[in-house]
Amino acid sequence: MLIFKRDLILLVILSTSIVLGSDVLGIKNAKPNIIIILADDMGYGDCGVYNPESKIKNPHIDQLAKEGLRFMDAHAASSTCTPSRYGLLTGVDPSRTGVLNTLLKRGAPIIAEDETTIATLLKDQGYITKMIGKWHLGFDMDTSGKKPVFDFSKPLTGGPMDRGFDSFFGIHSSIGSSPMFYIRDREAVVPPTKPVTWTQVKSGRKSQVKVIAAEGFLFEEASPSFCKEAVETIRAHAISTEGKPLFLYYASSAPHQPWVPTKDFKGKSKVGLYGDFIMQVDDVLGQINTALKETGLDQNTILIFTSDNGAGPGAVSEMSTQGHDSSGGLRGSKASSWEGGHRIPFVLKWPSTVSANTQTNAVINFTDYFATFADLLDVDLEQNYSGQAVDSYSFFPIIEDFSSKHTRPSMVHRLGAIREGDWKLASGGKTLIKSKMELYNLADDIAETNDLSDVYPERREQLFKKHQRFIKNRKLK
DSSP, rough: OOHHHHHHHHHHHHHHHHHOOOHHHHHSSSSEEEEEESSSOOGGGSSSOOOTTTOOHHHHHHHHHHHEEEEEEEEOOOSHHHHHHHHHHHHSHHHHTTTOOOGGGGGGGGOOOTSSSOOOHHTTTTOEEEEEEEEOOOOOHHHSSSSSSSOTTTTOSGGGGTOOSSSEESSSSSSTTSBBOOEEEEEEEEEEEEEEEEEEEETTTEEEEEEETTTTTGGGGHHHHHHHHHHHHHHHHHHSSSOOOOOOOOHEEOOSSSSOOTTTTTTTSSSSSSHHHHHHHHHHHHHHHHHHHHHHOOOEEEEEESSSSSSHHHHHHHTTTOOOOOTOOOSTTTSSSSSHHHOEEEEEEOOTTTTTSSEEEEEEEEEGHHHHHHHHTTTTHHSSSSSSTTTTOHHHHHHHTTTTOOOOOEEEETTTEEEEEEEEEEOOOSSSOGOOOOOEETTTTTOOOSSSTTHHHHHHHHHHHHHHHHHHOOOOO
């Protein structure tokens, strides 16, 4: 008799519930709830579990690592916001379709209607799908003028509600991007009308940025508002009689600039506003993890904490004055193809299945969510979603057994690098330039300091040819 993965997991859960009681575990069905917490511009070195020299305390990330599985070689789909989120949701490398932040200027959704997202995949499998926080993948806008603008007389379409999510509460972009207003499903809670300014830190210099915001919109209240919504969502789900599993995509607006910690966190880190804001992000994770435990949902919930890309150059520069390395010894920062741009913290907890306090060196990418969730739920991607998620490779076997061997095919980083196994060929920019190629063995040189391109010319040429084939087969948006 064929037994599916989810059925095996259910048997484990039910066996455990005989001892602990199903009411304690809060288990309603075999399919686990899935919660992804995505920090915004948080560096690999901002977490103590990845950087023992970190000056910033993260007690809740530390706790999650003790309770779950830490991925040491996890990568965002890109090193900037928009393409990273595109890859996370679609399972497609943004370099393959030319997705960059600049596409937002078109005033149209970046995820096309015929592209399937992980929200759609999970919704098709009976999940309630909810998103909270920063979208940053575009809406249908009025493009009749010189610049695309929101038309608040109509429902806001092309966003999360039209890409697989049942509900959305959040913002269209970063909290420093004009216009600033909250969105509830397809409507602006309060349309933006008021000019405001915020302080930007760039290359050690401060400048004032002018934006238009909704009346009453306060930058420092965005993160607490999203956290409150997430906790309420979890508690409401725990008492729901609907009997469906929950998928919650929590895209934090922090610690992206502007650095606006609440008064409870100002000065708490002792290393400046960025450090304070990181501690506030850590607290959000703590509140969500606590809500799961108090409602009994945590035993059958996959909880993931990660970041959309590396720390911003402003944060890296600012924190270096405090003796803190936000990149944690990695080369580069946000927007680069070096490891500091896209290697990110990634901690996964699932008490009913994942061994506590474990770690893996398996290479994974944001694009792999799609195939991993499909594997978890025994969904045949080729049969059900042919042509979708072409850069997605399941790491579900590692979730089942952290010691499992996992070999991921090559992956391209922002066109400026290609990785295969331990080897990486990079130029650091937006394109891989042959005359500037550098070859690294990341198993021995995670900081990318020892260029081996002259020592292993055949390896360099092999990776370069693979990169060129990738470029040749691209289909740009």
